[in-house]
Amino acid sequence: MMKISLRHMGLAAVASGALALTLAAPALASTQSSSGYHFRTLNDQRDVTFNQLLGINNEGVIAGYFGSGAPGHPNKGYRLSMGNYANENFPGSVQTQVTGLNDLGVTVGFWSTQNTANNSNNNFGFYRIDGHYHTVNFPTGNNASPQVDQLLGVNDRDVAVGFYTNAQGNNRGYTYNIRTRSFTRVLVPGAPGGEAGPSLTATAINNAGDVAGFYARSSSQTDAFLALHNGRFITLAVPGASMTQAFGVNDRDEVVGAYTTGSGSNAATHGFTWRPGYGFRTVDDPHGLGATTINGVNDAGDLVGFYTDSAGNTDGMLALP
Numbered sequence: 001m002m003k004i005s006l007r008h009m010g011l012a013a014v015a016s017g018a019l020a021l022t023l024a025a026p027a028l029a030s031t032q033s034s035s036g037y038h039f040r041t042l043n044d045q046r047d048v049t050f051n052q053l054l055g056i057n058n059e060g061v062i063a064g065y066f067g068s069g070a071p072g073h074p075n076k077g078y079r080l081s082m083g084n085y086a087n088e089n090f091p092g093s094v095q096t097q098v099t100g101l102n103d104l105g106v107t108v109g110f111w112s113t114q115n116t117a118n119n120s121n122n123n124f125g126f127y128r129i130d131g132h133y134h135t136v137n138f139p140t141g142n143n144a145s146p147q148v149d150q151l152l153g154v155n156d157r158d159v160a161v162g163f164y165t166n167a168q169g170n171n172r173g174y175t176y177n178i179r180t181r182s183f184t185r186v187l188v189p190g191a192p193g194g195e196a197g198p199s200l201t202a203t204a205i206n207n208a209g210d211v212a213g214f215y216a217r218s219s220s221q222t223d224a225f226l227a228l229h230n231g232r233f234i235t236l237a238v239p240g241a242s243m244t245q246a247f248g249v250n251d252r253d254e255v256v257g258a259y260t261t262g263s264g265s266n267a268a269t270h271g272f273t274w275r276p277g278y279g280f281r282t283v284d285d286p287h288g289l290g291a292t293t294i295n296g297v298n299d300a301g302d303l304v305g306f307y308t309d310s311a312g313n314t315d316g317m318l319a320l321p
Contacts, residue, residue, distance in 0.1 A: 051316035053304035100153035108151035122146035153204040173202030212249040
């Protein structure tokens with residue numbers, strides 16, 4: 001698994017190879033939970049022990065990957081559409097994750113040249129447009145070693161979001177405009193600048209330019225945020241949770257992610273949705289209660305993510321309202 005710290009309650013690492021299609025593994029029957037969603041398990045049959053679904057667009061196309069990232073089990077990216085898993089791996093890479101996509105055929109993610117035993121792998125962001133891959137790395141002379149740079153979401157205006165890790169071990173969120181090739185930092189208003197600034201990861205962006213993600217509010221507390229394009233910064237924290245992380249946002253400013261309660265052997269991870277005026281709603285897959293992460297949401301409110309099942313496998317999840 002890659003050296004990361006986000007969705008990564010979830011994300012891992014990267015792949016290579018030509019585009020190919022394989023039929024989807026049989027999905028579990030649709031299950032409805034008390035949350036009102038209908039859940040389906042979706043796993044690429046090439047590795048049914050580890051799948052994560054990370055983004056979904058308004059056409060229902062899903063970004064994800066299989067492979068835990070452990071030595072000998074590298075991440076391999078894919079796009080899932082109409083039951084077909086299409087390989088998408090940065091050329092020449094050892095590992096690839098496809099983390100986000102828009103409605104116009106652009107995908108983003110990150111790749112690595114490594115699959116090390118200690119899971120400390122380099123990461124480089126990428127976007128794929130018109131069938132061509134492009135590497136994106138934030139311009140800084142203060143990178144972590146090995147380098148960690150990831151793109152995690154993209155909107156229909158071809159503005160992507162992601163982060164890099166600096167030499168002090170803190171994440172620095174940013175947006176990247178694919179058309180102008182320009183970077184803009186995502187910051188917590190009023191927070192210290194430079195190396196003293198809080199660790200922040202930008203994970204998703206909608207067509208209005210509203211950015212979701214999470215940041216270290218203190219040494220023991222991680223909170224989610226929604227940074228609106230008008231400059232308003234909304235902190236999102238599930239009451240009683242030690243960690244709240246936002247991983248997706250749609251054009252209605254519906255935010256999705258995961259929160260953690262308890263500690264040690266009593267720790268539990270729950271998926272959530274948050275809507276302006278409605279607040280938080282817990283969303284757990286019935287097969288992964290207390291072990292669910294929601295990573296993406298489209299404008300219809302369809303959710304994707306993953307959960308850990310009773311056998312210890314990580315399963316891709318689709319939830320329809």
